Amino acid sequence: MTSIPPFGGFGLGLRKTHYADFLDGEVEVDFVEVISENYMMDGGKPLRVLEEARAKYPVIIHGVSMSIGSVQGLDGDYLDRLKQLEQRIDPLWVSDHLCWTRTSAHNSHDLLPLPLSHQALDVVCDNIDRAHNHLGRPMLFENPSSYVTFPEDEMAEWEFLSEMTRRTGCYLLLDVNNIYVSAQNHGFSADDYLAGLPLDRVRQIHLAGHTPRGERNDFIIDTHDRKVCDDVWTLYGTARAMIAQPVATMIERDDNIPPLPVLMAELDQARRLASDAMAGLSA
Amino acid sequence: MTASHTLLQAQQAFMAQVLDEDQPVPSHWSPRQAAGMDVYRQNYRSAVVEAVVSTYEQTRQWLGEAAFQRAAIHHVIAHPPSGWTIDDVGGGFDQTCAQIFANDLAVAELAWLEWSMLGASRAAQAAPMSMEEFGQETAQFGDDDWANMTLEFLPGVAARELQHDLHAMWQALGAGLQQRPETALETPRGCIVWREDERPTFMMVDAANVAALQSALAGMSYGEICVLLAGDDADQQALHDAAMSAGAMLGQWLQESLVVGLNAKI
Numbered sequence: 297m298t299s300i301p302p303f304g305g306f307g308l309g310l311r312k313t314h315y316a317d318f319l320d321g322e323v324e325v326d327f328v329e330v331i332s333e334n335y336m337m338d339g340g341k342p343l344r345v346l347e348e349a350r351a352k353y354p355v356i357i358h359g360v361s362m363s364i365g366s367v368q369g370l371d372g373d374y375l376d377r378l379k380q381l382e383q384r385i386d387p388l389w390v391s392d393h394l395c396w397t398r399t400s401a402h403n404s405h406d407l408l409p410l411p412l413s414h415q416a417l418d419v420v421c422d423n424i425d426r427a428h429n430h431l432g433r434p435m436l437f438e439n440p441s442s443y444v445t446f447p448e449d450e451m452a453e454w455e456f457l458s459e460m461t462r463r464t465g466c467y468l469l470l471d472v473n474n475i476y477v478s479a480q481n482h483g484f485s486a487d488d489y490l491a492g493l494p495l496d497r498v499r500q501i502h503l504a505g506h507t508p509r510g511e512r513n514d515f516i517i518d519t520h521d522r523k524v525c526d527d528v529w530t531l532y533g534t535a536r537a538m539i540a541q542p543v544a545t546m547i548e549r550d551d552n553i554p555p556l557p558v559l560m561a562e563l564d565q566a567r568r569l570a571s572d573a574m575a576g577l578s579a
Numbered sequence: 580m581t582a583s584h585t586l587l588q589a590q591q592a593f594m595a596q597v598l599d600e601d602q603p604v605p606s607h608w609s610p611r612q613a614a615g616m617d618v619y620r621q622n623y624r625s626a627v628v629e630a631v632v633s634t635y636e637q638t639r640q641w642l643g644e645a646a647f648q649r650a651a652i653h654h655v656i657a658h659p660p661s662g663w664t665i666d667d668v669g670g671g672f673d674q675t676c677a678q679i680f681a682n683d684l685a686v687a688e689l690a691w692l693e694w695s696m697l698g699a700s701r702a703a704q705a706a707p708m709s710m711e712e713f714g715q716e717t718a719q720f721g722d723d724d725w726a727n728m729t730l731e732f733l734p735g736v737a738a739r740e741l742q743h744d745l746h747a748m749w750q751a752l753g754a755g756l757q758q759r760p761e762t763a764l765e766t767p768r769g770c771i772v773w774r775e776d777e778r779p780t781f782m783m784v785d786a787a788n789v790a791a792l793q794s795a796l797a798g799m800s801y802g803e804i805c806v807l808l809a810g811d812d813a814d815q816q817a818l819h820d821a822a823m824s825a826g827a828m829l830g831q832w833l834q835e836s837l838v839v840g841l842n843a844k845i
Contacts, residue, residue: 448589
């Protein structure tokens with residue numbers, strides 16, 4: 297299996313609202329990321345737009361429906377269509393989430409949590425091996441945000457991710473907001489989480505906003521519908537100071553999408569924090 | 580029982596909890612776990628209902644928000660999704676509308692139109708056959724060649740018979756539904772949906788045209804379509820008239836760039 301060389305840069309999600317801006321080629325980003333499933337069709341405007349964007353920017357394809365944690369395995373049709381998209385676009389890399397979304401009968405279209413058990417780890421690793429073999433390239437997997445834990449848990453999430461990368465050769469998409477969300481929801485230390493990860497396997501970082509929910513705001517939800525909060529920026533700075541290799545950083549915004557300059561301002565903040573962190577690393 | 584079998588059962592049970600808000604959580608779950616499950620349930624419900632909303636914007640406008648939401652929620656409860664693409668959540672919504680709004684079947688036909696337009700919008704690209712190309716391909720055809728000819732159509736072409744005037748409904752919706760048109764047709768007609776460049780579109784045609792197109796899409800030969808149009812026990816005049824009708828329909832399909840190729844089985 298080939299390796300994924302580090303790629304440093306700052307990017308945004310390619311969303312319909314901003315298609316025209318990106319196709320003009322005037323947006324100062326180093327890459328764009330798209331949701332794979334929105335382009336895994338036979339033809340039409342979205343694919344044409346993506347191909348035009350690909351001519352101007354490196355593209356990352358990021359999935360939400362591979363269901364890498366499903367005991368019943370991966371969907372062959374899904375893998376075939378993802379492979380077609382991968383061959384059509386030649387992305388920087390292909391990513392998905394550490395979660396499951398389907399049984400043989402139903403699909404939740406939401407990222408459901410796995411017990412952090414050895415059984416689940418075996419399932420995930422077998423499925424990652426199959427995905428790698430099908431695509432002919434290693435993937436990145438993103439740490440999820442979660443809202444339940446299980447009595448069957450046998451390890452911390454960072455231990456699960458570490459073992460997963462060691463056994464399969466996959467890479468990590470580090471979602472700093474998801475670490476913050478899950479740490480708040482489950483009461484663990486975000487710093488411990490970062491310290492326990494094989495950070496040399498990180499190739500990309502996601503930053504996003506979240507929303508409190510519940511009668512006493514007792515959960516925070518990974519909603520991608522508002523700006524990145526101060527605590528998440530702080531955690532991003534911490535993560536960047538711990539990661540030696542270049543990584544690709546992007547702002548994820550999927551709802552209440554603001555005008556492009558608002559997102560570019562957030563991306564500038566990421567640039568400044570990364571620059572500060574790298575200066576600290578080299579000092 | 581194997582370890583993976585245990586995890587399989589756990590995933591099936593978790594999925595059942597997510598899909599059914601009324602199902603009580605397992606008794607050994609803590610209040611915190613139950614509250615976490617509520618987050619997944621809300622995420623699931625809002626995602627799948629939003630998927631129906633985004634596919635059926637015109638049906639939503641036609642029905643009004645409250646009636647549409649009721650129908651969308653009924654649909655996702657009755658037909659929880661199984662495919663990997665969330666676009667498919669809206670599949671079969673026309674049938675749901677036919678059940679719920681049985682006294683106003685225009686709603687179901689409008690929903691069918693929107694679903695068909697979504698299908699056309701994401702279908703594969705294909706170059707239509709021009710009149711000139713068709714003429715060149717068939718220039719040397721004899722009677723048997725014509726009778727055995729089958730046609731290939733643009734991917735995503737859909738057709739059905741209609742009891743309601745979708746064209747008038749669509750126009751009224753485009754004008755903000757300031758005036759509701761008369762929807763019932765005196766005699767059934769047909770609707771053909773396809774994609775022009777990147778834009779899905781449709782036209783209303785005679786019901787016989789739709790029957791012929793559906794047969795052609797299913798692989799029926801031109802000769803068989805002529806016999807179909809002529810009807811049972813057709814005499815020579817009826818066969819002649821049917822051939823004329825089929826020719827006019829073929830001309831319209833070519834004119835609208837629906838045909839991408841032909842096969843002559845000798």
